[in-house]
Amino acid sequence: MSQLEDDCLFTQAEIERALDAMAEQINQHFSALAEPLVVLVIMKGALVTAGALLPRLKPRLLLDYVHASRYRDNKAGVDLHWSHKPSADLTGRTVLLVDDILDEGVTLKAIRDYCLTQGASRVGSAVLVKKRRAQPSLMEADFVALEVPDRFVYGFGMDNNELGRNAPGIYALAD
Template sequence: MTLARSEQAEAVLRAAELLHDGAAVELAITRMAEQISERLAQSMPLVLTVMVGGLIPAGKLLPQLRFPLEMDYIHATRYRGETSGGELLWLARPQAPLAGRTVLVIDDILDEGHTLAGILDDCRAQGAKEVLSAVLVDKRHERRFQNLQADFVGLEVDDRYVFGAGMDYKGLCRNLPGIYAAQED
């Protein structure tokens, strides 16, 4: 089964279109770091990485934030290894207290926004003073949940299935340095 999934992922990658190469991703991360630093340098925020997709963007972004901060993670998903989402499933909530804190949530992509909206609402419900979001990729379309917008955005993509730089194709290819669009079926 693992070999079949690997072969499928390789076939998808061969047919995919490179939208943003690794250099463009790095440049976007640096720009986001500058914007976040300007906004949050004096607030000692709690930074929550959304697992698993936010791991790579956060890993590139956090070393560029040269101010005191606390880190934790959150894990909520709607996809469970698929290409379309279902009901929000909580796998882990942060251990650090959020009450009275400025919280920055880092995720890979803002698509329709159901997952991110649920996470942001949960942070507010736990008493966070301010909740901001940073996403590597903002997908352009008209299906946004409650008109949700990220506070910090690295790159934009058209309404296509994208993977790489933290985003997956059926659980694979998150480790690619660039951002690819899967070929339309």
């Protein structure tokens, strides 16, 4: 993996502008919320996105995280592996899931469904990138900062075999 060989899809500045726009949409959508918005960061990939997004959000926030994944060695598995479920009480709460990428939507849907079974009254989702795929995802995100082609991408929190999360942009692996 070399950023010099891979295709830069979005620079740091382009990502920042997209996060500004997404944050404005989120702020408008949740402006009338009386209770704090529960933000669940989906680890590990969304750590960087959340760190950049949270200071842009205006509602009062209660921050927690979830760690669940189907990916091992850059390949999607069948079973969802839970490393950490949210510790916040979700009963009657409005939840915003923050994730790095929406691909097939399996993981995001499973986490959303889990939140609903835990009593969340409403669950929204915000993703840094959505892949443009021939097949539709199992669910759509409510807020999307950027769209990428159906290629393997890394950077800004997304990884390639656990590397490249700190790349200052979003890159697609060279063909």
